[in-house]
Amino acid sequence: PNREGVMKKVIDKVKDNYDFVLIDCSPSLGLITVNALTASDSVIIPVQCEYFALEGLGKLLNTIKIVQSRLNLGLEIEGILLTMYDNRLRLSNQVVEEVRSHFQDLVFDTIIQRNTKLGEAPSFGETIIMHDARSRGAINYLNLGREILQKNHLTQIEESERNIKIENER
Incomplete structure (x- = not known):
């Protein structure tokens, strides 16, 4: 087998x-x-x-x-x-x-x-996006997703939109 x-x-x-x-x-x-x-x-x-x-x-x-x-x-x-x-x-x-x-x-x-929120999310049975979409960890993973999509030619991202910015630094 x-x-x-x-x-x-x-x-x-x-x-x-x-x-x-x-x-x-x-x-x-x-x-x-x-x-x-x-x-x-x-x-x-x-x-x-x-x-x-x-x-x-x-x-x-x-x-x-x-x-x-x-x-x-x-x-x-x-x-x-x-x-x-x-x-x-x-x-x-x-x-x-x-x-x-x-x-x-x-x-x-x-x-x-x-990021503390990355450690907390699994204990609530949530993804980081569900747990706190504005956290630094969530934004890092969203940026990774965009980078993977772009690398695989599945999206066109304007240079000015390449990274999601953290509006309120915590």
């Missing part, structure tokens, strides 16, 4: 009904992650702006290479997403600098900043 292909069989039945199917996996590199990579056209790699982030990135890139060579020849890296960013911390800025210098165009322009 092809246990790595279970998710692909299910998604293949419905994927033509959607522009995107997003699969959010835990950071482990177990069977569920391998299933998700096998079922996907591309992968967004989240990298926390924290101490061990680059070590985890290396392990995930290795897993992606294995999946590309054995299970999903068409799997591409959509981009690397920097998360948990705090501009007050030197380490956060160092991780951003190192990832951008090493991976260049693969890194999304949008950075997901550390």
Whole structure:
């Protein structure tokens, strides 16, 4: 039995009904992650702006290479997403600098900043947009959505509209 292909069989039945199917996996590199990579056209790699982030990135890139060579020849890296960013911390800025210098165009322009509301939303069973659409975290994710749409040529965004601005800094 092809246990790595279970998710692909299910998604293949419905994927033509959607522009995107997003699969959010835990950071482990177990069977569920391998299933998700096998079922996907591309992968967004989240990298926390924290101490061990680059070590985890290396392990995930290795897993992606294995999946590309054995299970999903068409799997591409959509981009690397920097998360948990705090501009007050030197380490956060160092991780951003190192990832951008090493991976260049693969890194999304949008950075997901550390935000209390992002941590609260799941405890209420809500997305960040439902929980507080004006929060910094919500705006970061809306900007990421626009960036992904634009990268995939699904929208035309005027330069002046590229980023949603936070009107009232909190």
